[in-house]
Amino acid sequence: MSQKLLEVEGLTTGFRTQAGQVLQVLRNVSLEMQRGETLGLVGESGCGKTTFGMTLLGHLRPGGQVMAGSVRFEGVDLFGLGPDELAKIRGQRVAVIPQSASSALTPTMRVGEQIAEVLTLHLGLAGAELQERVLELLTRVHLPQVVELVRRFPHELSGGQLQRVAIAMGLAGKPELLVLDEPTTGLDVTTQAHILDLLREIQESTGTAMLYISHDMGAIARVCDRLAVMYAGEIVEDGAIDDVFADPVHPYTRGLLGSVPRLSYAGLPQAMAGRPPAPGEDAVGCAFVPRCAFADETCKTIDPALEATSRAGAIPHLVQCHHWQRVLASGASGQMRDLKARMEQDAEAEPLLELTEVDITYAKRGLAALVARWRNEPEPPTTVSGFTITIHRGETLALVGESGSGKSTIARTIAGLLPPRAGQIDFGGQDLASAVEGRPAEMHRKIQIIFQNPDASLNPRHTVKQILDAPLRLYFEMDGKGRLDRSGALLEEVRLTPRYLERHPGQMSGGEKQRVAVARAFAAEPDLVLCDEVTSALDVSVQAAVLELLAGLQANRGAAYLFISHDLAVVRAIADRVAVLYQGRICEVGPVAEIYAPPYHPYTETLLAAVPEPAPGARAQLLAKDVPEAEPPTRGCCFQRRCPRRIGSICDDEAPPSQFVAEGHIIRCHIPLADLGESQVDLISPAEIATQGAVVDGK
Amino acid sequence: MRSLSAVPMRVAQSLRWFAHIWRSLRRSRQGTIGLMIVIVHMFIAVASPYIVPYAHHDIDGKNRLAAPSAEHPFGTDSFGRDLFTRVLLGGRAAIGVALLAAAIAVLWGGLLGILLAFIGGRVDEVLMRLVDALLAIPGLLVVLLIVVALGTGFSVLILTLGYAYGVTTVRVARGAALGYVASDFITAARARGERKTNIVLRELIPNLLDVLLVEYVMRASWALTAISSLSYLGFGIAPPTPDWGRMVFENQVMLAISPWGTLFPVFALASLIIGINLAGDALSKAIGLDRSQEAPT
Numbered sequence A: 001m002s003q004k005l006l007e008v009e010g011l012t013t014g015f016r017t018q019a020g021q022v023l024q025v026l027r028n029v030s031l032e033m034q035r036g037e038t039l040g041l042v043g044e045s046g047c048g049k050t051t052f053g054m055t056l057l058g059h060l061r062p063g064g065q066v067m068a069g070s071v072r073f074e075g076v077d078l079f080g081l082g083p084d085e086l087a088k089i090r091g092q093r094v095a096v097i098p099q100s101a102s103s104a105l106t107p108t109m110r111v112g113e114q115i116a117e118v119l120t121l122h123l124g125l126a127g128a129e130l131q132e133r134v135l136e137l138l139t140r141v142h143l144p145q146v147v148e149l150v151r152r153f154p155h156e157l158s159g160g161q162l163q164r165v166a167i168a169m170g171l172a173g174k175p176e177l178l179v180l181d182e183p184t185t186g187l188d189v190t191t192q193a194h195i196l197d198l199l200r201e202i203q204e205s206t207g208t209a210m211l212y213i214s215h216d217m218g219a220i221a222r223v224c225d226r227l228a229v230m231y232a233g234e235i236v237e238d239g240a241i242d243d244v245f246a247d248p249v250h251p252y253t254r255g256l257l258g259s260v261p262r263l264s265y266a267g268l269p270q271a272m273a274g275r276p277p278a279p280g281e282d283a284v285g286c287a288f289v290p291r292c293a294f295a296d297e298t299c300k301t302i303d304p305a306l307e308a309t310s311r312a313g314a315i316p317h318l319v320q321c322h323h324w325q326r327v328l329a330s331g332a333s334g335q336m337r338d339l340k341a342r343m344e345q346d347a348e349a350e351p352l353l354e355l356t357e358v359d360i361t362y363a364k365r366g367l368a369a370l371v372a373r374w375r376n377e378p379e380p381p382t383t384v385s386g387f388t389i390t391i392h393r394g395e396t397l398a399l400v401g402e403s404g405s406g407k408s409t410i411a412r413t414i415a416g417l418l419p420p421r422a423g424q425i426d427f428g429g430q431d432l433a434s435a436v437e438g439r440p441a442e443m444h445r446k447i448q449i450i451f452q453n454p455d456a457s458l459n460p461r462h463t464v465k466q467i468l469d470a471p472l473r474l475y476f477e478m479d480g481k482g483r484l485d486r487s488g489a490l491l492e493e494v495r496l497t498p499r500y501l502e503r504h505p506g507q508m509s510g511g512e513k514q515r516v517a518v519a520r521a522f523a524a525e526p527d528l529v530l531c532d533e534v535t536s537a538l539d540v541s542v543q544a545a546v547l548e549l550l551a552g553l554q555a556n557r558g559a560a561y562l563f564i565s566h567d568l569a570v571v572r573a574i575a576d577r578v579a580v581l582y583q584g585r586i587c588e589v590g591p592v593a594e595i596y597a598p599p600y601h602p603y604t605e606t607l608l609a610a611v612p613e614p615a616p617g618a619r620a621q622l623l624a625k626d627v628p629e630a631e632p633p634t635r636g637c638c639f640q641r642r643c644p645r646r647i648g649s650i651c652d653d654e655a656p657p658s659q660f661v662a663e664g665h666i667i668r669c670h671i672p673l674a675d676l677g678e679s680q681v682d683l684i685s686p687a688e689i690a691t692q693g694a695v696v697d698g699k
Numbered sequence B: 001m002r003s004l005s006a007v008p009m010r011v012a013q014s015l016r017w018f019a020h021i022w023r024s025l026r027r028s029r030q031g032t033i034g035l036m037i038v039i040v041h042m043f044i045a046v047a048s049p050y051i052v053p054y055a056h057h058d059i060d061g062k063n064r065l066a067a068p069s070a071e072h073p074f075g076t077d078s079f080g081r082d083l084f085t086r087v088l089l090g091g092r093a094a095i096g097v098a099l100l101a102a103a104i105a106v107l108w109g110g111l112l113g114i115l116l117a118f119i120g121g122r123v124d125e126v127l128m129r130l131v132d133a134l135l136a137i138p139g140l141l142v143v144l145l146i147v148v149a150l151g152t153g154f155s156v157l158i159l160t161l162g163y164a165y166g167v168t169t170v171r172v173a174r175g176a177a178l179g180y181v182a183s184d185f186i187t188a189a190r191a192r193g194e195r196k197t198n199i200v201l202r203e204l205i206p207n208l209l210d211v212l213l214v215e216y217v218m219r220a221s222w223a224l225t226a227i228s229s230l231s232y233l234g235f236g237i238a239p240p241t242p243d244w245g246r247m248v249f250e251n252q253v254m255l256a257i258s259p260w261g262t263l264f265p266v267f268a269l270a271s272l273i274i275g276i277n278l279a280g281d282a283l284s285k286a287i288g289l290d291r292s293q294e295a296p297t
Helices: A049-055 A083-089 A111-123 A127-140 A159-172 A189-206 A217-223 A241-246 A251-258 A297-301 A324-329 A366-374 A407-414 A441-446 A464-475 A480-493 A498-502 A510-523 A540-557 A568-574 A602-610 A649-653 A673-677 A686-692 B006-027 B029-051 B083-090 B092-119 B121-136 B139-150 B154-181 B184-192 B196-233 B244-254 B260-286
Strands: A004-016 A022-034 A038-042 A064-073 A094-097 A177-181 A209-213 A226-231 A234-240 A351-360 A384-392 A396-400 A422-427 A447-450 A528-532 A560-565 A577-582 A585-591 A658-662 A665-668
Touching (some): A022 A049, A022 A064, A049 A177, A111 A127, A111 A159, A189 A217, A189 A602, A209 A217, A217 A241, A226 A251, A234 A251, A351 A560, A384 A585, A396 A568, A407 A528, A464 B184, A510 A540, A540 A568, B006 B029, B006 B260, B029 B083, B083 B244, B083 B260, B092 B196, B184 B196, B196 B244
Parallel strands (some): A094 A177, A177 A209, A396 A560, A447 A528, A528 A560
Antiparallel strands (some): A004 A022, A004 A064, A226 A234, A585 A665, A658 A665
């Protein structure tokens, strides 16, 4: 038996289009994996990562075909096997853990049965032994109360718990290779930290090899020993994770790493222009040419081959670039720039939006509320409670917190889509009617929203022209010609061209669509833009570009942003002030520099500790359990149940006082400030990262 | 006010839309076959008065219950009327009624369904229960009842069928619209301060046009079946207008002696309905709807 677990050689796959053309997806991919190795696979969406992962199970999407090369698992060519032989390998020797556990599990089957099914199928277990093994597996992935848990249905579990169940299922057949396809995407940062920790632990104790597919550099850095970078269906760089992170030699890897916002650096990440080519779009030569600063005539005509760099190490460092030596010699890799002129914390800045003691609830209204009262149903706790905050003209206030913390709810209330139950909202010194229908047109114009997913927020049947027309028609007296000119100008402003006017959303990439959504918001010439997770559905490279765009527009137009995000690194890059929200209650609010330095609120500290930084060795700490909470506690501190620094019953009974740390920096906690200042969390300083070479400040 | 230049753009857009639907239909073999059958039928329906060899009431006394021959390609019925002529003409009235009835059904049913989904709340709740109650009565029974009460006539038939199938369309349109009502682009329009009529007309309905188109095709197929059934029972297209359903009734007693009078109208009706269904299925598949769960009432 060979030492190598997996050998992929010259693998080229493609699919046939309706027109009968065969388009290549993976192109001449060669890669080896040793036993017990953890390999991260990164790249933007559409680069073929998932397609590659699935070939390791001998699977191709319907219509797909292997055009050349082989995938050998322990010397056996997977695509040469019949369905029965493949079935023996899948699940038992190679297992996959999918991105969305909730859609991978059968909703009508109990969790225990689903795991038992795998065990019966692959190991032929039955009876007491089977039950025992199910419980053992669930315990193995650190799920609580496993005896009760096996009887639960998938919808009764939280996202993190489901992902753990999926991991348990993946482990059930004791596979030698686990293919993990974006296993933590869509999870909260604290939950993600726990899952990553679990994966690392499983790897260390079982020696299972893992292929970890992700676009999240931080997650990869946490789990993997080796990193492969995929672009346009080719491996462009492959090496030990420390080598690649410390000094990437492919321009694409540099671009990717540079576009990741970092917790430890208060600046905008460098955006990478362009997008990866779609299958069939690429011509001869290196596929990265249109986006590459190092490209010359050679790159346009000759396909580069994967070659070893001079770097010595246990894991060979390979790169597919004609000019890697030139790239290496050019020094600075991902440069970070502090483009955004930060607002000075100015006490005299004019307040734009003031929310005072706002309570929001999704409780029943009208007749349904009367029925509920008559039935003696307890009133659900308010989703957002006592929310008080001020947004000043031209500033960016970030609202951070995990899912369910009420961030979007607050945005909806400000937009007038969800009337608050109590409290006062003032906009520009005027009382703001609670329902959007009751507001004057001028108010509609001044407050605009940008949503998370441009696929959902742009009408698929409208052209870009029609999309941009909507606000222009509503708010301004303009004739058709005027609107056309304005739309064109707006597209230029978001770095698209007027050629896009006739396109439908379906004909654009995710980043382009989000730019159109930004253009629509700015068509209204707003004073306040509510940005609801506007970059979280985008690739990091695209995210960097959209962040840069938002910062630029703010500088030119002077609009204020309410920037909602769960990503603390993004927030650090763009915000002037930050409010940390847990269960609809503010834990901490202050200028961005204050928030990212001790003293921290215990919740802020927990969040910061959980963020995986894209630097090897930066291991996150797990401060609180990732127990989901459906409802906030009725009294005391909102974070009482999960707080790692609980001091006693006072936390359960009394609402925490507001402690003033500095000008505008408030922490709501019972713990004295002096104690909070002694934090275990120490963000790696930019200087430290610079010495690692991952980020070089543009000096 | 929309400027005039917007009008050609709109026209171009709808043309593109039809071109897209045409292409997606042609992509499926079943769809292409169905479409061909429907086109042949439509051509015959329009052109038959000019191509038939006889008048539908011409009687050839010497040739009664004749088998197909050069003189009478489909044979003759018990009165000696030419079956080829009558079969070619026999679809016109039924198809006309079905197309108009389906148009009325989709117009009122679709609009009401979309509005209910958009308005929601108690209005939606109450009206949908009413729709449920109406749907509980078999459609053909309702139509039969109304036709018996009001008498047969084209307008009565069209309106009655338009009403009966519209009730089903309310459900379908509401279901399809619900998927969009909560979507972000509608929320964005609300937050922008758009008027409700504008949200429904500009944002919602363009997304439902394809669902309504499929709905129209399917309702037309059902309406055609219904009219033929009514005619067979003597409540549909009244003589002397030739009609397939009526012809089947008139000739069934002679089935053992001369099957032609029954066979040809049945074939004509069956082929048209199969054609519409094939095209409709391909259409709904092309635009991502699954009609397999839906059965005629």
